[in-house]
Amino acid sequence: MVSPQVITTLAELNDFLTSNKYVVLNFWADWSKPCASMNAIVQQLSTQCPKLKFANIEAEKATEISLKYDIKSVPSYFFIKDKAVVESVLGADPSALTMKSLQFSSKATDVVVDAQEAPSQEVLDRIKQQEEKEKANLKERLHALVNKAPVMLFMKGTPDAPQCGFSSKTVAILNKDGFTFDSFNILSDPTVREGLKEYSNWKTYPQLYINGSLVGGFDIIKEMHEENELVTLKP
Missing domain, CATH: 3.40.30.10 (Glutaredoxin)
Structure with missing residues (x-):
């Protein structure tokens, strides 16, 4: 199974971008449950789209990289071609991340990627439900705090x-x-x-x-x- 590259420093990222033409950066945080769910999607996509090179970046630990890409929230995803950002997905949106990855992979391989290989709708719905539950729980907690x-x-x-x-x-x-x-x-x-x-x-x-x-x-x-x-x- 292909796994995303773990990037921790700006130097490592520069080397990674120099070595790979089509790259997807995954900015995440260990305290975010939506990130944990989305990381599973990233893992699946890294295997499904072998012409793309995925990199996992823990946003709050790789501060130089986060500043470079102006990260304001996690998860955030950046699609990079020849070191330049061409697309992005902000937030835990499995459908958007999957479809943009498939489209980006098609450009990288010059063939059409079969969208049926994407995560099932059941999986996508389950992640969406979890995200909505987490948002509702957080809203309830914030209401109690204020x-x-x-x-x-x-x-x-x-x-x-x-x-x-x-x-x-x-x-x-x-x-x-x-x-x-x-x-x-x-x-x-x-x-x-x-x-x-x-x-x-x-x-x-x-x-x-x-x-x-x-x-x-x-x-x-x-x-x-x-x-x-x-x-x-x-x-």
């Missing part, structure tokens, strides 16, 4: 040991305004860190919730504090 206390601060680090300047300044403002608050260190849980961005439709941290509703990030908190509006929100 309502864990009347005032919840999602920050980098802890109030006693902030790990970014904005988090530190936010803690100082809340203390100055006399807030009693609970907090969550988003650096301790990548699933919450990424999931809350979508849940709140707010892409940066810290994030302040009062009575389960998003107040905003540091800029808004600072402005409300300076206008003496933040203190009026105390439960």
